[in-house]
Amino acid sequence: MRLPTNLICLTLSVLPSVIAVYSDEAYSVDYHHELLGLPLPHTTFFYRPRKDDKASLIYTLSDLGVLGAVNPGVGTVVWRQLLADYEGLPQPGFLRPIEGENTVVSAIGSRVDAWDALSGKSVWGTSFEGAARDVEVMEIAAGSTEAKDVLALFEEGGTTYLRKLKGTTGDVVWEFKDGSVDTPLQVSTNVRSVFVVSLHGSSSGYNLKITVLDPVTGKRTTEYTLTTKLDVHAPEDVLLVGANSAAPIVAWADKAMKTLKVNLLGKPGDIQSLPLKDSDGAIKKVELHAPHLVQSLPHFLVHSHTETSNRADVYHIDLASGNIKKAYDLPKLPGQGAISVSSQEANVYFTRLTQDEVIVVSSASHGILGRWPLKLETAQGSLVHGAAEVVQKSSDGYAIRSAVLTTEQDWVLVRNGAESWVRPEGLSGVIAAAWAELPESENLVKNLEVEAESNPVSAYMHRVNRHINDLQYLPQYLQALPRRFLSSIIPAEIIAPKIGVLTKDSFGFNKLVIVATQRGRIYGLDAGNQGRIVWSATAFPQSEGRSWDVKGIWVENLKGQTTIRGSDGEYVIVNTTSGTKIESVAPGSWPTLTATALVDSTSGKWLLPIGIDGNPGDIPSEWAPKDTIVVRSGNGEVKGLRFEPKTASPNSEPVMTWSFTPPADQRIIKVVSRPAHDPVASIGRVLGDRTVLYKYLNPNVALITAVSDEKLTASFYLIDTVSGDLLYSVSHEGVDTTQPITSALTENWFTYSLWGDITTDLSLPSTLKGYQIVISEMYESDVPNDRGPLSYHVNSSSLEPSDIPNADPSLPHVVSETFLIPEAISHMSVTQTRQGITVRQLLCTLASSRAIIGIPKQILDPRRPIGRAPTAAEQEEGLFQYTPNIEFDPKIILTHQREVIGVKDVIASPAILESTSLIFAYGVDVFGTRVAPSAAFDILGKGFNKISLVATVAALWVGVVVLAPMASLFPY
């Protein structure tokens, strides 16, 4: 019975299937920057997941709260976990390896988790009230086989909690609660005691309080205070609390950066002063590096930076006497440098990277163990900090790998001085992005516009002139001709495409994406070339703990300029293709803004800033927008503004024309409008009996989402944004307002998803809840072949909908349907095509699946017949029977195997091909692809064999040439 199975398999394989990404398109049309965020100095380290194996991985908990392991050999991500909810900047995170146990422990926010270091799977995880302030691995006496326990320091409402968690399960062994109101800073331990370091006092000047605990019982043994003499004002002022070393220390610098004060933990009243040398200029920054292993020698290094140079001093701690004495120093070198510490058993190595070389020294003596010239292939800026791994190969041979972060926010692995790989981690944390056309053929567009507007004769002359002018490019054109021929037959990649050259293609796939990150950097990515970084620049560097709040990106394709506006009034204008700054205005020069709008005024288009409370302020009349501006104001309303000229003033002032306020207990969480590019090819929907349901195509509509946290409702209001009229509203009960509620509005339909009651029978109280997506289509009338109250009017006005004065607006007829979905949708957007002929696809971000899916509109159709098979007419319309749930079939996942984390937004752009829409998703990661919602009907697939076609034609031609003389020999 083998034949039938084979036959079935064959038949099934022949059947066409509707899939989002064809297997031969995966990894070629889509691109993904798998990013972590900037590695932080205290949470980045090399660590061997397998005790006996020499192979190690780089672990980091980044500034975005992404925990990841990176293969140091090739720089690929081994595994990642997003530990922070991606809402602004995450809370500080802590990461420690457990030596010899294949586990790393992380603490961020309220959670403490242990992860399998090799696979990234969760070993255990617990959460507590309050926020984590530190986590430390509890060292145990040598020889013990038990799993090492974890100390977690939490701050909860001003109270310090220290909990010892069982290394195997995460259960709490003991809990220590500090009664006084202090700011917990760090926990440190040697084998004998546990030290909790906290800031005691007020922000005008803290003292350091050290509480010593018994590691077995968690009872307080002693407690002492170090007087800092007003040197410590913030947690950042304490430089180091030497973690798990044999002699943990706490150190801080005095205000003038002249001396460094050090206390060995456990020795009350013993503050040793170490001088900080500053030969050229004041010391700007002091860093301390100490080993983290209890078996390592108690040595530490003080790295001091001035504006122009850096130097380092190595100190030894005498364990018996508790004295600190200087061993040697590393000479002053110009520029910035990065020093990292690594320990191998008792030996401690310091690795120093400067602009031009890498040196390794042992902590014991100043002899240089290895020295390599530093060769970075691309200009990376200066080095910020690094993590290093030193391996002793022979008695005097050392190998060093160092993962360094540069000021250009690239993460570079330097292996024995040579650059091994570069990860563009600065590209993570994108907060805004916009599509940009390649400017190459914009000239042609301009010319064509000129020709279209002038009279036929002059247009003809213009065109002839243009063609004569084009003749100078003929040699280049002829040179490129063979390549063009070849590339249309053989896949273009084979004939060495020119890397680094931005060329516009005839399909419109090559576009740029301008992105701005929360750290104040901007990048230009080539969407047609696997998302390659074309340029990057620093726009406005952000201080630590602050995120750049970009309010608008405006790409002027004709001028080749991009304007990026931030919330503090700063803006930068850059060249779209090169990233060179044209104009930059520092924060504070303009008033604070909450949004921007691209408006059309008599003086041209410009990006209008909207100030606090939705007030754009007075504007010179020639720059005043002609149209109504719809803004959100601070007190939870949406309002429409028109600019009216002021009397006796050249300025215009905004006048409120309407405002929409939801009921008192509701707050507006989201407002969406139709996309700027939203063409509609057909204004009606043809039914099975060939009658037409006319779509309600008002361009000026907005969908407002308002939730009530007390009544657990979510209400959706569809308003006309010119008149402010309420067109439609719907409310859902039993909604969890903390879950994501998203919405999208396009063409004649809107959709939203939420977690709430599933109402099947309205008479019964609902007990079922779930994630649901609701699709609503708007029509001009519920009767086919009827264009509603406006009938055959050519124009529509929202202010005066009909000839009758003060008539009601023509309301849309709304058809809705609800579908259950398996998981929450965190963001929605819609594909865009050039003319809107192609059916739209709803792009949904699934945060928990780390995926982006494209739900076809055919599935999301409120007209699907319920509880019966479709009639012949309905089948003709393309309707199939309603099923209450939509399964997220792997075939509709646009990201296929890729895991895209922290997606904030998905933007779409039309290609020249009508079938195709370009998609770009950003957030922590950057992902881009192309989708063809109605299949790629206007382009040949990769499976089309052009070579065999050409060969067939050529063979036929040869046959004709050979046979024609033979045939002519015979008269008939």
Add this chain to the structure above:
Amino acid sequence: MSEDLAPPRWAVELNSPPVPRTKATIPDPPGYTAASSGNKKQIASSKTPARTAPTTEEMDTLKLKKAWEVALAPVKQLPMTAIMMYMSGNSLQIFSIMMVVMAFKNPIMGLVATNQAFEKFDSDGTRAALLGVKAVYVAMQVLALALGVWKVNGMGLLPTTRSDWLAWETARDAIETAIPAF
């Protein structure tokens, strides 16, 4: 045409072949009346060689009769065509397309050639009466054409529904524009 010139024998026999001898012994099958009666008439006429030629009135009557036959011919095949069209279905395939083409071609060609069809029946006497016949002929061709139209309509090829004109309808232009700034 001279009256006293008798037609040659072969011509007479061509028109009325000699009666087979078996004719007398074997009776005609039931219902075989028309031919035999015709034959009898022919025999009778052949027996009178100096047959009187039909008068002009008779010829006109005859012509009119024939003209009526021609006029009604299209309608005779209509039931058959209708059944075939019904059976061939409304889908677009080569058979139904050919049928539709024929259903349009025949009546239109017939209409174009209306005068040629009745040319041979045309005489001074019949001219007046022929007008009516022609009118009926045209009506019959139109009827056949209507069948074709019915078929095309069934196939959904006639732009009779609203959806067929949808492409020429345009969306209303909004007079006002609102720019969202959320």
